[in-house]
Amino acid sequence: MISDETKISIIIPVFNEVDSIHNIVSDLRARYPAYEIIVINDGSTDNTAAEAQKAGAKVFSHPYNIGNGAAIKSGIRVATGDILVFMDGDGQHNSENIAELLKYLPEYDMVVGSRANADQASLGRALGNTIYNRFASYVAKFPIKDLTSGFRAVKSNVARNFLYLLPNTYSYPTTITLGILRSGLSVKYVPIRILKRKAGTSNIRLADGVRFFMIIIRICTLFSPMRIFLPVSVTLFLMGLLNYLYTYVMQNRFTNMSVFMFVASIIIFMMSLISEQICQMRFERRATPRPVRVKEPDDNSGRLG
Numbered sequence: 104m105i106s107d108e109t110k111i112s113i114i115i116p117v118f119n120e121v122d123s124i125h126n127i128v129s130d131l132r133a134r135y136p137a138y139e140i141i142v143i144n145d146g147s148t149d150n151t152a153a154e155a156q157k158a159g160a161k162v163f164s165h166p167y168n169i170g171n172g173a174a175i176k177s178g179i180r181v182a183t184g185d186i187l188v189f190m191d192g193d194g195q196h197n198s199e200n201i202a203e204l205l206k207y208l209p210e211y212d213m214v215v216g217s218r219a220n221a222d223q224a225s226l227g228r229a230l231g232n233t234i235y236n237r238f239a240s241y242v243a244k245f246p247i248k249d250l251t252s253g254f255r256a257v258k259s260n261v262a263r264n265f266l267y268l269l270p271n272t273y274s275y276p277t278t279i280t281l282g283i284l285r286s287g288l289s290v291k292y293v294p295i296r297i298l299k300r301k302a303g304t305s306n307i308r309l310a311d312g313v314r315f316f317m318i319i320i321r322i323c324t325l326f327s328p329m330r331i332f333l334p335v336s337v338t339l340f341l342m343g344l345l346n347y348l349y350t351y352v353m354q355n356r357f358t359n360m361s362v363f364m365f366v367a368s369i370i371i372f373m374m375s376l377i378s379e380q381i382c383q384m385r386f387e388r389r390a391t392p393r394p395v396r397v398k399e400p401d402d403n404s405g406r407l408g
Contacts, residue, residue: 105186105208112139112184112259113201115160116174117192121149128158130198139184142192143174151192170271171253172278179262188256196254200295204256212261212288215280216254216295235319239277242323242330243284248292251276251315261288268325274318285326328382332375340368 105111113131117124124142131140142155146168156162163181165174175189186208190196196216204214232251240247253276265282269275283290324331343364350358 105205109186109209110139110184111135111137111186111188111205112141112178112182113188113190114141114143114175114178114182115155115190115192116143116145116171116178117147117151117155118145118168118171118174119147119149119151120192120194121147121151121154123194124151124192125154125158127192127194127198128155128160132159134198135201138188139182141178141182143178145169145171145174171273172269172275173271175275176266176269176271179259179266182259185259186256187259187262189253191253195297195299197296197298200254200293201256203293203295204254207291207293208256209258210289211291213255213257213279213283214291214293215249215252215276217249217292218252218295218297231315235277235315238319239281239323242327243281245284245290247280247284250280250319254295257283270318272314272318274315274322277315277319278322281322281326324378326382328378329375332371332378336368336372336375338368339364339371343368 113135115124115127128140128142131138140160142152142160142162144152144155144162144164146165152162152164161181163177165177178189179187186205188201188204190198190201200216204216207214232249235250236247239250251273255276257279261283262279264286265279268282269278280290320331343361346364347357347361350356350361
């Protein structure tokens with residue numbers, strides 16, 4: 104359990120959430136009066152920023168819509184807390200669950216609210232998230248229960264250490280999760296229930312699902328390349344071996360296709376070795392120290408540059 108002196112910052116990225124943001128901030132202000140509440144207005148074209156400020160939040164605005172991940176990065180830069188809590192601005196995250204997440208800090212480096220499949224917006228999204236979770240679990244060698252959850256609490260020094268890697272899109276949870284696990288830091292998943300969206304519509308579209316998958320592939324290759332390259336190499340080698348056995352028995356010869364598959368498998372395997380070494384050296388240079396120093400409460404807040 105965190106101490107009473109630990110400063111908490113709640114970061115809420117928003118884009119055109121005028122119907123929900125006032126109630127969210129008001130509830131947070133009433134429930135957690137000592138916490139810093141930061142709303143990053145990502146170029147909203149309605150009165151989202153004004154409603155958030157009226158409810159008592161510190162509001163920082165982008166001049167135009169950049170992306171959910173960009174808003175999170177801005178929030179990390181301006182937050183003054185020792186622990187950062189990220190939650191969505193659509194009213195689906197229950198503020199009561201924040202206390203549940205904070206129970207496991209600072210024992211863990213990041214605590215994530217894990218949604219049940221029944222809480223997903225659609226069957227397709229539930230299926231997609233299940234595939235993402237299993238693929239990421241394979242890469243990270245850790246049971247990831249909700250890869251794309253935007254409701255999480257993380258130590259500020261850990262979040263800032265991965266700031267340079269975070270994308271400007273919705274896939275920031277994927278990046279920071281795999282980055283933390285790849286660095287040997289700890290993650291805890293806590294079951295939560297998602298509230299029904301009371302107003303507005305989701306900004307996530309079908310095309311984002313395809314982008315999510317491609318981004319996950321890239322991120323997994325960035326953090327653990329051999330877990331991606333090695334199965335491809337082995338598959339090509341086995342295909343070449345089966346093709347060779349078939350052509351040798353049926354035609355009594357060694358075909359060019361078998362040669363191509365064998366050579367391709369060797370090249371991909373060697374590329375995986377090189378990529379793994381580069382990845383290891385990069386993470387060793389940017390390793391986060393284990394001890395976490397807790398700052399004294401500070402009334403000064405940063406500003407977007």
